[in-house]
Amino acid sequence: MAEAAPEFVYTVYIAAPAERVWNALVDGDLTRQYWGHENRSDWKPGSRWEHVRVGPGGEVDVAGRVIEIDPPRRLVTSWFSPGDEGDAARTSRVTYEVTAIGEEARLVVTHSDLNEPGMRAGVSSGWPLVLSSLKSFLETGKALDALGARIKELG
């Protein structure tokens, strides 16, 4: 079956080496600092990954599988709400591609197969904020306050 075109494609240029951008996607301690969530996995193909909210509850907001991984360039993951596990129609796919451009990096995030409306709404407002926060975190050491506010709204 031919792959459908993605629903969303986001690009961000970050003044940091590609390896740092890559680590910021897969290192739970780093994702906590700019994403308000810990990305938790052993990052082996087929392994589970979890997007765990920072805070006392430690809710898993998103989970999925590592479909493909080629550090520090390409990571493909499946995404679903924990309650939708095993439901292919409610499972989407996120691809991260990191390209070194001299001393800087370009990160392209592609979100496909987004058929679940709740996830779709969250994603379309969420990614731009997360990517701005990542850029700010890697370039200045400071994540966005706005992201903290959004996570409080979830809570």
Added chain:
Amino acid sequence: MEKVFRALADPSRRMLLDRLFAKGGQTLSALAADMPMSRQAVTKHLAILEEANLVAIHWHGREKLHYLNPVPIGDIVRRWVGKFEDARVEALGDFKQHVETKERKHGRGRT
């Protein structure tokens, strides 16, 4: 940031972004069919938007698909707006908690 402002300064380019906001993943042909200008003009505008990183590209087989990339616009907005957002959301949260606590006390008094 200069490039973003320059790209946004043109009404045709803003119209192209509107089209991509309404429907992501369009080809040049689809966009050109919908716009009151030549295909070459659309190509030129898209190149400027791409250069400003307001349009992201995805190759789907041989098709070049265009997507609105709002990340640079968000950076601009948050440069001036972001600081207040946190405080506002927090204040609303406090207000909600305050009202709900009162509400609960009230309820208990009546039953």
